[in-house]
Amino acid sequence: MKIYNTLTKTKEEFIPLEPGKVKMYVCGPTVYNLIxxxxxxxxxxxxxxxxxxxxxxxxVNYVSNFTDVDDKIINKAIEEGVSSxxxxxxxxxxxxxxxEGMNVKPATKHPLATEEIDGMLDMIQDLIDKGxxxxxxxxxxxxxxxxxxxxxxxxxxxxxxxxxxxxxKVVGEESKEDPMDFxxxxxxxxxxxxxxxxxxxxxxxxxxxxxxxxxxxxxEEIDIHAGGEDLVFPHxxxxxxxxxxxxxxxxxxxxxxxxxxxIDNKKMSKSLGNxxxxxxxxxxxxxxxxxxxxxSAHYRSPLNFSADLMESSKNGLDRIVTAMESLKEYKAKxxxxxxxxxxxxxxxxxKSLEEKFEKSMEDDxxxxxxxxxxxxxxxxxxxxxxDSSSSLYVDEFSKKLVTFLDxxxxxxxxxxxxxxxxxxxxxxxxxxxxxxxxxxxxxxxxDTLLEKGIVLExxxxxxxxxxx
RNA sequence: GGCGACAUGGCCAAGUGGUAAGGCACGGGUCUGCAACACCCUCAUCCCCGGUUCAAAUCCGGGUGUCGCCUCCA
Numbered sequence: 001m002k003i004y005n006t007l008t009k010t011k012e013e014f015i016p017l018e019p020g021k022v023k024m025y026v027c028g029p030t031v032y033n034l035i036x037x038x039x040x041x042x043x044x045x046x047x048x049x050x051x052x053x054x055x056x057x058x059x060v061n062y063v064s065n066f067t068d069v070d071d072k073i074i075n076k077a078i079e080e081g082v083s084s085x086x087x088x089x090x091x092x093x094x095x096x097x098x099x100e101g102m103n104v105k106p107a108t109k110h111p112l113a114t115e116e117i118d119g120m121l122d123m124i125q126d127l128i129d130k131g132x133x134x135x136x137x138x139x140x141x142x143x144x145x146x147x148x149x150x151x152x153x154x155x156x157x158x159x160x161x162x163x164x165x166x167x168x169k170v171v172g173e174e175s176k177e178d179p180m181d182f183x184x185x186x187x188x189x190x191x192x193x194x195x196x197x198x199x200x201x202x203x204x205x206x207x208x209x210x211x212x213x214x215x216x217x218x219x220e221e222i223d224i225h226a227g228g229e230d231l232v233f234p235h236x237x238x239x240x241x242x243x244x245x246x247x248x249x250x251x252x253x254x255x256x257x258x259x260x261x262x263i264d265n266k267k268m269s270k271s272l273g274n275x276x277x278x279x280x281x282x283x284x285x286x287x288x289x290x291x292x293x294x295x296s297a298h299y300r301s302p303l304n305f306s307a308d309l310m311e312s313s314k315n316g317l318d319r320i321v322t323a324m325e326s327l328k329e330y331k332a333k334x335x336x337x338x339x340x341x342x343x344x345x346x347x348x349x350x351k352s353l354e355e356k357f358e359k360s361m362e363d364d365x366x367x368x369x370x371x372x373x374x375x376x377x378x379x380x381x382x383x384x385x386x387d388s389s390s391s392l393y394v395d396e397f398s399k400k401l402v403t404f405l406d407x408x409x410x411x412x413x414x415x416x417x418x419x420x421x422x423x424x425x426x427x428x429x430x431x432x433x434x435x436x437x438x439x440x441x442x443x444x445x446x447d448t449l450l451e452k453g454i455v456l457e458x459x460x461x462x463x464x465x466x467x468x
Numbered sequence: 469g470g471c472g473a474c475a476u477g478g479c480c481a482a483g484u485g486g487u488a489a490g491g492c493a494c495g496g497g498u499c500u501g502c503a504a505c506a507c508c509c510u511c512a513u514c515c516c517c518g519g520u521u522c523a524a525a526u527c528c529g530g531g532u533g534u535c536g537c538c539u540c541c542a
Contacts, residue, residue: 027542043542072540159470229537233538234539266535267536296480296481296490298481313492369482439501457503458501458503464505
């Protein structure tokens, strides 16, 4: 299994620190609003990484935090006149709901920043003791220059950063020893949530959270640390500085970063008005479609989002699900007999598609390629499985497809919904009408059902229906 | 100003030295009362210029273009 490591900028063979086990930390969202589709990309991508590893028999300890103390949360709370915790609790709940829709497995542990303050105080103190941090009137800063390897992840050096055009110094931070130093602890302002510490009543900086939570739930050295590419600098760079300075050990062995999701080739932003929440999408599509769409490109390539592309993904996914549904029907026929010569030959072909799937996933989780293998399996199934196929043959296809779709986190069946009696009656009436060649009545009924979002298909096995 | 990524058919997207996967859409056909579904067929020489090589979309150099990071951000 190969993973592209941002740290070395190469694909490396994945070797877990402890054989058979994976310690993985994925930076989670700040919960100040419904998550947007950009947040959804790392969730889907790294959930797929986890699923594949589990399929390969690895035990994955998957930790993903919720940042529940932050300026944005505080602002939102002020705006609504409620407490910060009310905001964060609300959006954590909503986020979990969206994750379920996208079929993202809950992490082994979802730590909350506000519940880990003690650990942060300890780490900050430790950094001060070791000379990597200093207290300046209640604000504690990390002494960036002291950590010699600073910049090793983002391939930046302090000179370049300071020589840059941008003004790094921010008003009110004159007490810093160096403009590149970053905050570990800051004093509270009026009305902000705070915790007492020996430096000031205040709250932690953003970066320290992840260092602490990763350490507590996974250990000082972890296998994989993942997140969006925008987190490389400064967030992950700072995490490395904190953790390695404090622990004296290498922090994460592999750093994985997903590329951004764009809207019409532009970065999604509220000001451009091209901002979609996962909830928005769920109103129009099953979130499985969103998941399928996200996996249709490699996670390290920028992905463009548009209504047309969602339609296209919906159609593609539909084809897969339709094939699964018909396999289910053939399976029900349960024809007990030996595999025919031809079936054996086709199963060989299936086997090589299985290999193609795995080979793609082994190569830095190339889901786009893996999906192409799934489509080829679908084609093979559609063209060779029929009424007289042996159940052994049908089972093999169905088992394999379910397995691979599960790795991708795609549910391989259509939600069966209870059809109400009126509709059933209409379908029967239409069948009668067709029999007596009263096609205009038949079409009328079909149109009526279509208006209700029900599509009819006349197959040799009888009438099938599905929701749009 | 510094650092970096990308450029493949109408759209999306794999492929990174051996002669272009897959999906969607379009068109033609089989099936069907019609439609839908399913199936079959058709559809590209890989941004431009130069170089290396028996051989390049794939490596090197130079252009052009798009995007990202350097600031809260998935």
